[in-house]
Amino acid sequence: MICCGIDIGSVTAKGVLLEESKQIAGAIRFTGYNAGNAAETILQSLLEQAGLKQEQVDAIVATGYGRNSVNFADKALSEIICHAAGAHFAVPAARTVIDIGGQDSKIIRLKENGQVTDFVMNDKCAAGTGRFLEVMARALGTDLDGFGQLSLKSRTPAAISSTCTVFAESEVISLVAKGEKRENIIAGIHASIAARTVALANRVGVVPAVAMTGGVSRNIGVVRALEKHLNLPVIIPENAQLTGAVGAALLAQKGK
């Protein structure tokens, strides 16, 4: 059986094709302003990679903010349940999943069988999300690639006390003006994301093993900062950005 999962996030759209439990295609692109179009392009690219026609796909589940704009999907499910399914598949030992995406962060608690027992999401604030990092990168005049590696060089992370993105940005600008080392500033930014995420996670309680998914998991600096704040190792599944899409595809399989 061939199943497809499409995850339309606020920043990026992701998709995978699974044949049973084997991934046979994967795609990522920017969502842009038209979620429906993004989903269509992703699907075409997946089919091309796998050399399949759409009729050969048995079931499609859409998730993410744009889930209801994916017309060709059989079903739309929330990103909570999809991330949980994807994370459980990749890291069966995971009992807590931290997902930090472009515009929200969420913590999901799982049972042994992968069922969701509780979740919490950030409120209507970009602090502690991918967007926060983007704004900071702009304030530093760099791009996000290399942010992670750079921050690992820092010995004395700068203190960023504001949790508000806008205030934190002006803090960063004044740190730059004071001549603070770039790696220290970036490390400070990562620490502030970690602190905020862990505070959120404590609302549902953190139980090991902890897995992390979503685009921000590619930033090793944030991962290390989280480990420090949690005092626990954080496992990053391969292709962590695709976790939601994989989960959607798995749930599509289950639904058939």
Place this chain on the structure above:
Amino acid sequence: MSKKDFKKSAAYMESVPKMKKIMRNYYLKAKYARYLGRKVAWITSGGPVEPLIAMGIIPVYPENHGAMIGVSRTGVKLCEVAEGMGYSTDLCSYARADIGCSAAGGGPIGGLPKPDMLICCNNICGTVLKWYEIQARKFRVPLFIFDTPFVHTEFTKEAKTYVDRQVEDYIRFLETVMKKKFPRDKMNVVGKRSVEAMRLWQQVLDTATAKPAPLTAFDAFFHLALIVTLRGTRTVLRYYRFLLDELNRRVENGIGMVKTEQYRFLWDNLPIWHRMRWLSRTFAARNAALVADTYTSAWCGTVDHIDENDFLGSMGEAYTRIYLNIGVDKMAEKVLNMIDKYEVDGLVMHSNRSCKPYSFGQYDIRRIVQEKRGLPVLILESDMVDARKFSEAQAETRIDAFMEMVGQK
């Protein structure tokens, strides 16, 4: 749906137009009070209204007005007026809307009639103290503050003496402002009616123990207005008897407000007035009925502490013990009782930016509910009036995830 079809549908209730008429008349009377030779008092939602009714004073509730502002979606505009005057966006949106409306007019009924006096009871929050002081200065009218000590664990003897003395002060205040003697006989009648109204209101809410529930919390939010504003009058008794009859008939005939009721939830905190329809549809579309809530039951929750033969002697205690004036453990206890009584499958909590006393402690209550009943809990962030604090897409994702979680069970 045409009007005729709607009248035949399960969502239609004869009580609704009746209620609308009563409220319309009530506000008309309040607005023209001056021409009727009546005095108007503004009073907080948890305030002791019965002595006003006994005195023939028309009570007006800025908070009820705030709810109407929320429903009519004029809240953001009025809040912005207040913010322009220098009030913080963190201030309760009822206060902001009221201050904005008294300064610039507007809102669904063109503002409230000017008060002749203000009655402020801080059993609901501390915000009302400053809010009423500001309005007392603006309108240059006397203000009475009824101060209710917080009930952390128990209601002490000292607390009782303290509030009972204020009941007497309150009566003297009314006598001075009205320049006439307080009618104690009339007070007995009003007190008895008020107690009966509270019992009726509880019975109304209790019809939701039936499956399917003949009304949801969204309906209760609507029918609530009378027990808040006019308890102690005969109108309220007549109306709630009529409503109760209609609901009982619905129960007998198995008519539920959510036709496909499969899941039952308990709501916590004030309604999100500007998204009532959206929320009720979103839940109904997922076969879920919010059958009860902690908010509307607050107006009858302390009826057992009232001695109907000595209303004035017992009302101090009853007004002090209300839901927002007790410790978190006690609140959790009430929530657990409601969970059992209405046999719900989960708890939906509105984390309300405006109402700090209601929203503070919600995470503790949530933990207690999860530990003691193992039920899933959803937290929705919003504000009862200020629509800028709400995002439909975010709320929908959370509701979907919550429903999937409930469905897994």
